[in-house]
Amino acid sequence: MSPNWYTNIPEEIVTQSLPIRRTPASKPITCIVTSADLIGTFTHFYRGRTTPCERPDCEACRDGQPWRYHAYVGAWSRNSGLHFIFEMTAQAAEKLIEFRTKYQSLRSCQIDAYRWGKRSNGRVILKASPSGIAPTDLPLEPDLVKCLSVLWNIPLPDLETGHTTKNSPAVTIAQKIATTRLGTHAT
Numbered sequence: 001m002s003p004n005w006y007t008n009i010p011e012e013i014v015t016q017s018l019p020i021r022r023t024p025a026s027k028p029i030t031c032i033v034t035s036a037d038l039i040g041t042f043t044h045f046y047r048g049r050t051t052p053c054e055r056p057d058c059e060a061c062r063d064g065q066p067w068r069y070h071a072y073v074g075a076w077s078r079n080s081g082l083h084f085i086f087e088m089t090a091q092a093a094e095k096l097i098e099f100r101t102k103y104q105s106l107r108s109c110q111i112d113a114y115r116w117g118k119r120s121n122g123r124v125i126l127k128a129s130p131s132g133i134a135p136t137d138l139p140l141e142p143d144l145v146k147c148l149s150v151l152w153n154i155p156l157p158d159l160e161t162g163h164t165t166k167n168s169p170a171v172t173i174a175q176k177i178a179t180t181r182l183g184t185h186a187t
């Protein structure tokens with residue numbers, strides 16, 4: 001009996017997702033976009049967590065729940081080195097769409113965003129400008145659909161274990177890793 005030592009992170013415990021961050025109320029957020037493009041979808045806050053709207057066949061819609069559109073991009077903080085998914089409202093996303101129209105890609109775009117009036121539900125004021133950082137100096141572009149599917153517990157055909165079905169309780173990343181390690185299939 002002897003331990004196994006690795007010079008890389010073993011593939012089975014590599015985290016399959018990135019955390020989501022929104023514009024905080026208290027202070028501005030600055031980050032660099034790592035995605036070439038944004039993706040967006042309608043979501044509900046349903047049964048205590050965010051879940052994508054699946055209209056025309058959507059349980060939350062049938063329950064009369066309100067929906068909101070959110071857009072997402074991969075984002076990297078130059079200060080902390082954290083790579084995360086930045087969530088924004090449609091109105092904030094318009095600035096990124098303008099940037100995309102002008103520069104063809106969002107990758108390496110700098111986002112400076114804050115909440116109007118420092119209120120948690122205040123309008124997000126977002127500025128998009130070229131960061132000057134070479135795309136090769138940024139983290140690899142994340143698979144946004146895959147990351148959000150992990151966070152929202154949506155089954156994906158090519159996603160391995162550590163990923164439960166949509167209607168099961170939310171699981172934490174730590175639990176996902178543990179499940180993956182054990183190689184068990186959650187049901």
Ligand SMILES: [Zn+2]
Binds near residue numbers: 044053054061062067
């Ligand atoms: Zn819905």
